[in-house]
Amino acid sequence: MNATGPIPHFRSLDRLSLPGSRVNEDGIGLRGPFAWVIDGATGLSDEQLTSGGSDAAWLAGLVGDRLMDLAGEGDADAVLSRLEADIDAVFRETTAHVQDIDDHHAPSACLGLIEARSGEGGRIRVQGRFLGDVIALVPLEREIVRWSDERAKSFEKKTLAALGAQEHEPGSIPEAVRRQILENRTRLNRPDGYWIVNPLRPWAGRELRFEAEVRPGDPIVLATDGFMRLVDVFEAYSDSALYAQLAAGKGSDLMQELRERERGDRMAGAYPRVKTHDDATFLVIAAEPYG
Numbered sequence: 001m002n003a004t005g006p007i008p009h010f011r012s013l014d015r016l017s018l019p020g021s022r023v024n025e026d027g028i029g030l031r032g033p034f035a036w037v038i039d040g041a042t043g044l045s046d047e048q049l050t051s052g053g054s055d056a057a058w059l060a061g062l063v064g065d066r067l068m069d070l071a072g073e074g075d076a077d078a079v080l081s082r083l084e085a086d087i088d089a090v091f092r093e094t095t096a097h098v099q100d101i102d103d104h105h106a107p108s109a110c111l112g113l114i115e116a117r118s119g120e121g122g123r124i125r126v127q128g129r130f131l132g133d134v135i136a137l138v139p140l141e142r143e144i145v146r147w148s149d150e151r152a153k154s155f156e157k158k159t160l161a162a163l164g165a166q167e168h169e170p171g172s173i174p175e176a177v178r179r180q181i182l183e184n185r186t187r188l189n190r191p192d193g194y195w196i197v198n199p200l201r202p203w204a205g206r207e208l209r210f211e212a213e214v215r216p217g218d219p220i221v222l223a224t225d226g227f228m229r230l231v232d233v234f235e236a237y238s239d240s241a242l243y244a245q246l247a248a249g250k251g252s253d254l255m256q257e258l259r260e261r262e263r264g265d266r267m268a269g270a271y272p273r274v275k276t277h278d279d280a281t282f283l284v285i286a287a288e289p290y291g
Contacts, residue, residue: 006290007079010035013219014251016282020277021171027064027223028283033117034079035285037134037222038063039110041196044182047105051096053193055107062090063109076129077205084197084204091101091199101200103185110134111207112147116287119213124287126220128210129247131203132196134226137221137243138212144153147210148240154192155184160250167267177274185221193289196221202264218288219247226278230254233271235245246284255280259278 010030017026040056043049052058066086070079089226095101110132119125122145126138128147133156135148162180173181189201197203214220221243230236236257237245243255258280261271267277 004161006118007033008118008216008289010031010114010285010287012247012283014249015282016251016255017281020226020275020279021158021255023057024279025054025056025060026226026279026281027060028222028281029064029068030283030285031068034067034071034117035114035220035283036064036067036280037112037169037224037283038197039132039134039224039226039279039281041108043103043105043107043111043169044178044185045105046097046118049098049101051094051109051138056109058198059087059091059107059109059197063111066168067113068101076113078126079179080113080129080204080207084202087197087199091279092108097166103198103200104182106198106200108196110149110224111197112136112206114220114222115267116288121229123213124289125211125213125215126287129207130210131207132194133225135225135244135258136210137223137239138210139214139218139220140212140244144243145212145240148197149208151208152184152196154280155194159184163272163274165269165272167269168276170266173274177203177266184247203289216288217282219243219276219286221246221282221284223282224279226275227241227258228254229273229278229280230258230261233273236261246282251282251284 025040042056050058050255112134130149162176195206
């Protein structure tokens with residue numbers, strides 16, 4: 001149980017979010033004791049369902065807007081339950097003119113939500129709830145720990161296997177990869193699959209949960225997998241080295257380095273990836289007590 005005391009809040013130290021192509025489908029935000037990162041994914045259909053720059057951008061924007069409104073209304077469980085209901089209602093109203101929307105058509109989003117509460121001995125208890133491969137880097141006494149939901153990793157490996165070592169033009173998806181993504185989405189929000197925010201299928205309560213106690217003022221990083229390519233794809237940094245650079249205010253330099261590395265492998269041959277350039281987002285925050 002959390003220690004009693006004033007509820008801490010998050011303060012922004014640094015943040016940046018850049019699109020990989022035409023539309024940015026990522027999102028970040030913070031309010032009071034909550035902070036979040038969002039990574040949207042548009043359905044595989046030529047028909048757009050919403051008025052956003054893309055359906056995924058629309059959903060990411062909706063999730064961020066609703067979290068901003070809900071951040072003062074209870075703990076994270078209550079916020080996520082209400083968020084699920086609100087997304088369902090708004091999506092149904094928005095798509096009332098469309099018939100037979102399936103899992104391949106609807107947008108979805110990965111979500112990492114962290115909450116700060118009073119801890120023991122002047123520390124702050126940070127709790128994370130994660131759906132999908134967005135990431136938090138959290139400082140403990142002797143290490144930097146990564147929080148993320150890796151339940152989709154086996155499906156991602158199948159997608160990369162379908163891609164193989166073949167090069168492809170930026171913005172194009174090889175047909176074998178497209179077929180694998182369609183197959184993967186049949187496991188979306190199912191017990192033997194993976195869990196993300198989706199307006200068609202329930203997800204609240206299925207997030208992976210993490211907890212740690214941190215010192216007030218210590219930087220915490222939230223990021224999308226597009227930014228974490230510096231670690232996971234290009235292997236230019238470890239988690240701890242990337243964290244150190246971000247904590248030192250070097251986020252803009254890191255973003256520039258990421259884009260240079262992507263441009264240096266324009267056809268994704270040396271570093272296989274479905275999207276040559278992906279949306280990339282980070283948020284560096286610190287938890288502090290009120291008063």
